Amino acid sequence: MREKLQSGGRLRPVDLARGHGLSTQAVRNYEEAGILPAADRTPAGYRAYTSLHAAALRAFLALVPGHGHRTAASIMRAVNEGAVDGAFRLVDESHAQLLDDRRTLQAVESALRDLGEGAGSAPLVASGAGGSFIGPLAGALGLRPATLRKWERAGLVRPRRDPRTGYRVYDEADVRDVRLAHQLRRGGYPLERIAPLLAEVRAAGGTEPLAAALGDWHGRLSARGRAMLAGAAELDAYLRERG
Template sequence: MRTVDVARESGYSVQQVRDLERLGVIPPAVRSDNGYRSYTALHVHALRAYRGLAGAVGPVEARRLLAELRTATIEEAAAAVDGVHARLAREREEALRAQRALQGIQAEEDGRDDDPMTITQLAEALGVRSSTLRFWEQEGLVLPERVTTLRARRYGPAAIGAARVVAALRAGGYGIPAVREVMGSLDGRDGLEDARRILRGRLDQLAARSVALLRAGADLAAVVTAVDAMRGTPGPPE
């Protein structure tokens, strides 16, 4: 197959095919005596697989994974692809846990007053330690008011709401950097609803990534089985 044929079959431009070959996404094409590239159906499958993998895990990870598949046994390749599915499932469960926690917070918000809380009261309400709230403060996630000469912490309505969102996200398995990103996107006037909106968006993104991986399935299988078949092909006699 010519470069233009591969481009047409894979949905990439001619230049993109050359760039992806240079990046190692597909094996090097065979060169004829006059320098023209010659591709096979395996290159088309690899390019299509890359498109789906890039949508599922990002281009950098997709390049790494495809390079790994080209040298792996069929068992190793299957395990690597299963790992991508498992990773997406874990991320989805984290988002769903956080979503359920936010729903519980809304029920509590509807039934509470706006009186400020001490650090002990807020820690008890959230089911965390006071030291956890201090850590969140150090990370800039929850900022209490400070009063009295002893600089005791007091949490007003805004800080309480923020602490509840942080607690929900942490319960959902979100790391501190991810929580910081979410909190930085919140509108202070309606942080709870913003957090729910962000989680809904994350679930939509995860669904799109899963669909991209599913679409890549047949092409990934073709790449893996072709590599396995070539490994079993005897070389030329010595």
């Protein structure tokens, strides 16, 4: 929306707030935070905003959905301080993060597909033992037992211990996590990035619920990408307004 200028080309806080669902205090707070450029004052001490402030507010509100409140605020502060290259760097970092998130999603989908293709193979959990010991499991996957112990220390898997022998025992969920971690490691993912993904699998109750959520994940990433485009358009308009 385009705010209606008062006589003298001025805008009041309420003129900026109206139409954006904001309070006049929020507008003042944005100015104090450096998101809006500093406003001149009337002889009576009231803030006198202009079309430049309106463009800044539109840019900020358009940036928030794609970049988040904190980054959007940092972008606007950088522009208002004359550090335009710094603002562009923040925008680039958000786009890089979005690309990284897309690659993570692709890796998870690939790992889940590989996991599903291996579902018809011989089970890795030893029958009659209530689970698989570390040696047979590592051997079945072509790994070393030391690798599985390292993954355990990193929080990727959490096998229980046999109360009689103290040996690690991997149940079906543990084997699933090991196989998923194995696929992600083969895809080049570091342990610290695999751990939270496996936590999501456990929280979802397995790979099937997680697979069902991938469509929503795709939707969120697409919405974020489109929001970044909308934010870029308003930011460009603000930069043009600044001259």
